[in-house]
Amino acid sequence: MKTTIIKLAGTIADRKKIKQAARVIRKGGLVAFPTETVYGLGANAVDAQAVKKIFKAKGRPSDNPLIVHVANKKDFSRLAAEVTPAAKKLISNFCPGPLTLVLKKSKMISSSVSAGLDTVAIRMPSHPVALKLIKESKVPIAAPSANLSGKPSPTDAKHVIEDLNGKIDVIIDAGKTKIGVESTVVDMTTNPPTLLRPGGITREALRRVVDKIAMRFGRGGQIAKSPGMKYRHYAPNAKLILIEGRPTQVIRKIKKRVCMYRLRGKRVGIMTIRRDHTYDADAVILVGTTPTAVARNIFHALREFDKRRVDIVLAEGIAERGMGLAVMNRLRKAATTLVRKA
Ligand code: AMP
Ligand code: MG
Numbered sequence: 001m002k003t004t005i006i007k008l009a010g011t012i013a014d015r016k017k018i019k020q021a022a023r024v025i026r027k028g029g030l031v032a033f034p035t036e037t038v039y040g041l042g043a044n045a046v047d048a049q050a051v052k053k054i055f056k057a058k059g060r061p062s063d064n065p066l067i068v069h070v071a072n073k074k075d076f077s078r079l080a081a082e083v084t085p086a087a088k089k090l091i092s093n094f095c096p097g098p099l100t101l102v103l104k105k106s107k108m109i110s111s112s113v114s115a116g117l118d119t120v121a122i123r124m125p126s127h128p129v130a131l132k133l134i135k136e137s138k139v140p141i142a143a144p145s146a147n148l149s150g151k152p153s154p155t156d157a158k159h160v161i162e163d164l165n166g167k168i169d170v171i172i173d174a175g176k177t178k179i180g181v182e183s184t185v186v187d188m189t190t191n192p193p194t195l196l197r198p199g200g201i202t203r204e205a206l207r208r209v210v211d212k213i214a215m216r217f218g219r220g221g222q223i224a225k226s227p228g229m230k231y232r233h234y235a236p237n238a239k240l241i242l243i244e245g246r247p248t249q250v251i252r253k254i255k256k257r258v259c260m261y262r263l264r265g266k267r268v269g270i271m272t273i274r275r276d277h278t279y280d281a282d283a284v285i286l287v288g289t290t291p292t293a294v295a296r297n298i299f300h301a302l303r304e305f306d307k308r309r310v311d312i313v314l315a316e317g318i319a320e321r322g323m324g325l326a327v328m329n330r331l332r333k334a335a336t337t338l339v340r341k342a
Contacts, residue, residue: 015132181199291324
């Protein structure tokens with residue numbers, strides 16, 4: 001298949017180009033598009049055949065449901081059987097934005113979208129291109145992240161091209177995404193609501209609106225309520241070792257491992273958040289010095305290590321506050337080994 005790449009220039013001419021992509025959605029095709037979090041791989045959510053193509057192009061397990069993207073707050077109540085008062089509160093505070101709500105599904109949602117669950121995940125993105133595409137398509141758009149299953153999510157159209165060129169109809173290129181990690185997923189069918197995936201809206205921000213929120217995410221031990229939680233994810237080809245602890249401890253542990261792996265003939269990469277310490281390794285990437293900056297750059301950095309052909313990535317852990325919670329969740333899922341605080 002030939003993939004059409006539509007490059008947007010931020011001008012009035014973009015409207016015509018987005019309309020062209022919307023026609024592809026309406027005809028049952030696949031369009032990768034930018035959102036404020038990461039790029040999504042979209043299909044008409046009410047066309048079961050089109051939705052199936054998403055799973056095929058990504059190599060996504062069919063038991064992992066998709067998020068349905070809407071362009072209007074009213075669409076939450078069209079696609080869900082019930083929008084609870086707490087859900088209404090979250091919608092009015094955070095939508096459009098990087099928040100996905102899991103609600104009881106209405107009949108409009110086929111089981112290929114919900115992977116057989118009786119719930120549906122709905123989000124209204126704030127990115128103007130995403131909103132325009134959904135409006136022009138005149139249908140809700142089912143979209144997971146536009147990467148091959150298991151790979152880091154795409155935060156730039158060039159990541160989408162790396163993974164999906166030749167497999168989908170259209171890629172809309174609007175440059176880098178702003179937030180860099182996916183949306184926060186909250187299950188509103190439980191009381192209190194349950195945080196299933198930390199993301200662009202912080203837990204602290206949610207708590208300011210709903211006073212109680214349970215947490216159920218991460219690997220190891222917990223039963224996966226959100227099916228996406230049970231797979232290794234976001235992973236570079238290299239082995240990723242996540243190292244947590246006090247700064248001096250972390251630096252010492254990383255240095256020790258660099259020596260060890262190099263003696264074994266391995267190429268070693270380091271993902272650091274420190275400007276004040278210089279490591280000696282085959283690839284050192286300063287991913288950001290604040291949690292928000294780390295979130296924005298993390299997936300690009302993971303892809304970059306593969307390009308630099310390192311065998312091992314040693315990543316410094318960050319505090320699980322604010323965007324740090326989402327960052328650590330992605331790093332833990334990408335990691336093959338966790339080195340905890342001593
Ligand atoms: P992705 O869009 O690929 O980043 O993944 C979407 C995330 O939302 C995955 O973790 C899914 O498992 C989760 N998700 C989608 N629909 C539901 C649902 N009905 N219930 C729980 N989690 C869901
Ligand atoms: Mg994904």
